[in-house]
Amino acid sequence: MEARSSIEAARAPGGRLDPSRPLVASSPRWGERLIQLSLALCAVISVATTTAIVISLLVPSIGFFGEVSFGDFFSTDDWAPLTADPSFGVLRPVIGTLSVTLWSLMFAIPVGLCSAIYLSEYASPRVRKLVKPILEVLAGVPTVAFGVFAVTFLSPEIGKLFPEFIKTPPFAAGIAGLAVGLLIVPIIASISDDAMKAVPGGLREGAYALGATKLKVATRVVFPAAISGVVASIVLAGSRAVGETMVVLLAAGKTPNLTLDPGASVQTMTAFIGTTATGDVAVGTIAYDTIFAVGALLFVMTFALNIFAIRLVRRFREVYE
Amino acid sequence: MPNPMAERTRLATAGAHAAVVGNLGKQPRGDVWRGNLFLALLLLAVVLALIGLIALIVQSALKGAPAFSMDLFTEGPSIVNPETAGFRPAIIGSLYLIAGVVLLIVPLGVGAAVYLEEYADGDRWWNRLIELNIQNLAAVPSIIYGILGLAFFVRGPLSLGFVVAAGSLTLALLVLPTVILAAREAIRAVPPSIRDGSLALGATQWQTIRRQVLPASIPGIVTGVILAVSRALGEAAPLLLVGAATFVTADQPNPFEGGYSAMPVQIYNYALQAQDEFKALAAAGVVVMLVVLLALNSFAIWLRNRYEQQW
Numbered sequence: 166m167e168a169r170s171s172i173e174a175a176r177a178p179g180g181r182l183d184p185s186r187p188l189v190a191s192s193p194r195w196g197e198r199l200i201q202l203s204l205a206l207c208a209v210i211s212v213a214t215t216t217a218i219v220i221s222l223l224v225p226s227i228g229f230f231g232e233v234s235f236g237d238f239f240s241t242d243d244w245a246p247l248t249a250d251p252s253f254g255v256l257r258p259v260i261g262t263l264s265v266t267l268w269s270l271m272f273a274i275p276v277g278l279c280s281a282i283y284l285s286e287y288a289s290p291r292v293r294k295l296v297k298p299i300l301e302v303l304a305g306v307p308t309v310a311f312g313v314f315a316v317t318f319l320s321p322e323i324g325k326l327f328p329e330f331i332k333t334p335p336f337a338a339g340i341a342g343l344a345v346g347l348l349i350v351p352i353i354a355s356i357s358d359d360a361m362k363a364v365p366g367g368l369r370e371g372a373y374a375l376g377a378t379k380l381k382v383a384t385r386v387v388f389p390a391a392i393s394g395v396v397a398s399i400v401l402a403g404s405r406a407v408g409e410t411m412v413v414l415l416a417a418g419k420t421p422n423l424t425l426d427p428g429a430s431v432q433t434m435t436a437f438i439g440t441t442a443t444g445d446v447a448v449g450t451i452a453y454d455t456i457f458a459v460g461a462l463l464f465v466m467t468f469a470l471n472i473f474a475i476r477l478v479r480r481f482r483e484v485y486e
Numbered sequence: 487m488p489n490p491m492a493e494r495t496r497l498a499t500a501g502a503h504a505a506v507v508g509n510l511g512k513q514p515r516g517d518v519w520r521g522n523l524f525l526a527l528l529l530l531a532v533v534l535a536l537i538g539l540i541a542l543i544v545q546s547a548l549k550g551a552p553a554f555s556m557d558l559f560t561e562g563p564s565i566v567n568p569e570t571a572g573f574r575p576a577i578i579g580s581l582y583l584i585a586g587v588v589l590l591i592v593p594l595g596v597g598a599a600v601y602l603e604e605y606a607d608g609d610r611w612w613n614r615l616i617e618l619n620i621q622n623l624a625a626v627p628s629i630i631y632g633i634l635g636l637a638f639f640v641r642g643p644l645s646l647g648f649v650v651a652a653g654s655l656t657l658a659l660l661v662l663p664t665v666i667l668a669a670r671e672a673i674r675a676v677p678p679s680i681r682d683g684s685l686a687l688g689a690t691q692w693q694t695i696r697r698q699v700l701p702a703s704i705p706g707i708v709t710g711v712i713l714a715v716s717r718a719l720g721e722a723a724p725l726l727l728v729g730a731a732t733f734v735t736a737d738q739p740n741p742f743e744g745g746y747s748a749m750p751v752q753i754y755n756y757a758l759q760a761q762d763e764f765k766a767l768a769a770a771g772v773v774v775m776l777v778v779l780l781a782l783n784s785f786a787i788w789l790r791n792r793y794e795q796q797w
Binding site: 276 | 529531541545597601606620623626628629642662663692720722726727750757758765779
């Protein structure tokens with residue numbers, strides 16, 4: 166871009182190169198420089214945001230780990246940070262988060278991938294034009310609405326169908342997982358659909374020419390060719406499920422059970438942060454700092470998933486575009 | 487006399503044709519059967535996703551029906567009287583929050599997008615870092631932004647306290663990546679020949695951006711801003727940490743002083759109450775939010791299609 170605005174050498178009237186008169190702006194254009202600088206500052210805000218996130222998590226976490234040892238935090242399952250005789254084994258909320266994420270993916274992976282294959286390989290352009298915006302709408306519904314839906318509809322209705330399933334109605338990891346699953350279906354469906362659409366038509370035609378059926382083309386040719394995008398979509402959806410807060414606050418309960426049972430109430434990491442921050446825990450206490458230690462762990466987990474997914478997405482773009 | 491070569495070719499073609507028709511002309515019944523079963527499975531998945539959305543909307547409307555009245559918009563919250571409880575301070579709080587978000591994200595988001603598309607050299611490591619950073623920020627859990635807001639805006643460097651301004655700043659940072667990504671896409675869609683033409687006529691780079699590139703990319707940018715605003719309207723988790731959790735009855739929040747409430751947080755608070763009347767209020771609040779968000783999103787999509795320029 167820079168090269169366009171300043172032309173290095175000029176030609177004299179005769180057409181000969183005249184190095185003594187370069188064809189650049191006659192003034193230094195300080196205004197232009199200033200504008201470029203302020204625009205760059207806007208872009209730098211994103212880096213500042215990340216830095217601020219790391220600082221806001223790290224500083225209280227250092228204070229926290231001054232009093233609680235790493236070993237106690239990561240390898241024990243005694244979790245009672247808000248009691249008079251506190252214990253800080255983070256395993257229970259981590260398992261709670263994994264449980265909800267697992268059940269949400271159990272629903273969202275088959276539904277999302279099948280929707281993506283249908284949209285990319287089978288749907289007529291008309292159906293595609295109708296279904297895609299509906300999925301976008303689903304992605305725009307606020308998460309608190311899914312939470313209210315889970316606790317006022319899914320939980321009682323599933324409780325009626327399977328009376329023994331939910332141990333402490335209306336809270337259950339499976340119910341929260343189902344609602345979170347519904348919320349992440351659009352992520353899996355739309356990124357996987359993009360990845361499959363990016364597979365060149367030649368691959369499909371080659372397979373058809375060899376006598377493959379449509380089923381074989383979709384599952385043995387297009388799907389494997391788009392696998393990096395498909396995996397990226399699942400990882401991103403998983404990261405979203407790990408970080409989801411409002412649904413688990415409303416539907417998963419507050420009991421930190423150490424189980425993957427979908428019928429049991431669990432406390433996730435996000436739910437712990439949400440309830441503790443809105444409760445009446447005094448600032449500066451060790452219990453208060455627990456919020457930040459759990460937040461730091463949550464950030465590290467989602468950060469690893471996001472970077473992995475971003476790299477995968479880049480790969481499928483590089484191969485086919 | 488027929489050419490023997492042509493005769494052989496004719497025979498070979500006919501033989502190949504017969505072989506193709508015989509072997510591939512009709513798919514084996516097993517394959518047809520399997521193909522149909524697979525298609526049925528795919529359709530089932532799409533229908534499941536759509537049913538989920540429809541059930542959410544219909545169910546919220548049914549549950550919320552008994553609570554629908556003007557009280558929703560004119561009354562304050564209550565934890566004892568569901569008959570006269572409403573969302574008035576929450577609605578006003580959300581409007582204030584969104585006003586602040588728009589003020590912040592439009593200049594910052596467009597500025598960052600213009601820099602990354604028009605000035606930045608994509609091969610430099612710092613520009614690549616900024617790009618990777620924005621992609622990652624778009625996927626950071628919203629509650630983490632709440633922790634950031636709590637540490638930097640509510641306490642710490644800015645020390646604003648639990649006020650609307652802190653909420654606006656937090657939500658603005660949360661949706662900024664959405665705006666930047668959308669604005670970059672819109673700017674990238676303006677063909678280079680427009681810029682070359684402007685530069686060739688002697689315009690400076692900023693004049694080119696201001697008079698050619700930005701006007702041409704406004705529909706895309708506005709669409710991105712609207713989508714970001716609708717995301718910010720629906721977010722509750724970060725606001726729980728930066729103070730919008732209390733029952734507020736004040737009518738006019740001062741952006742820099744005093745408590746505030748927001749629509750999704752109020753819905754959450756009602757949904758937490760045990761009585762069915764409050765659950766109905768929460769469902770009614772969900773319907774109000776869905777109507778507003780659907781209107782916003784449809785407007786954004788309409789805008790994108792209406793002003794999409796073909797170069």
